[in-house]
Amino acid sequence: MDQEPDGVEDAGSSAPRARRFVVAGVAGGVVLLLVIAAVTAFGWSLGLAVRSLLPMSGLVRLVAECALWAIVVVAVASPLASTRLRTKLAEMIPG
Numbered sequence: 220m221d222q223e224p225d226g227v228e229d230a231g232s233s234a235p236r237a238r239r240f241v242v243a244g245v246a247g248g249v250v251l252l253l254v255i256a257a258v259t260a261f262g263w264s265l266g267l268a269v270r271s272l273l274p275m276s277g278l279v280r281l282v283a284e285c286a287l288w289a290i291v292v293v294a295v296a297s298p299l300a301s302t303r304l305r306t307k308l309a310e311m312i313p314g
Contacts, residue, residue, distance in 0.1 A: 250312055265291055 269287045273280055298304055 247312065261295075262292075 265288060266284075269284050269291070273283050273287070275283060
C-alpha cells in the first residue's frame with residue numbers, strides 16, 4: 220500500500236485524493252464567493268456615499284461621481300501593487 224503525504228494509506232483507490240480535491244475546491248469556491256460579496260458590497264456602498272456627497276445634476280454629476288469613485292478605488296487598491304502583500308494574500312487562499 221502507498222502512503223499518502225497526510226499519513227493515510229492508499230489501498231489503490233483514489234478516494235482520499237479525490238476527497239481532498241473536492242474539499243479544496245469547495246473551500247476555494249467559498250473564499251471566492253466571500254471575496255465577490257465583499258468587493259460588491261464595498262463598491263455599492265462607495266457608490267452610495269459618492270452619490271450623497273455631490274449636489275450637482277446631469278452629466279456633470281455623472282462625470283464627477285465616476286471620477287471620485289475611481290480615485291477612491293485606486294487609493295484602496297494601491298497596496299495590491301506590493302508583491303509582498305499579493306504573495307501573502309495568495310498564500311491565504313486554500314488549496
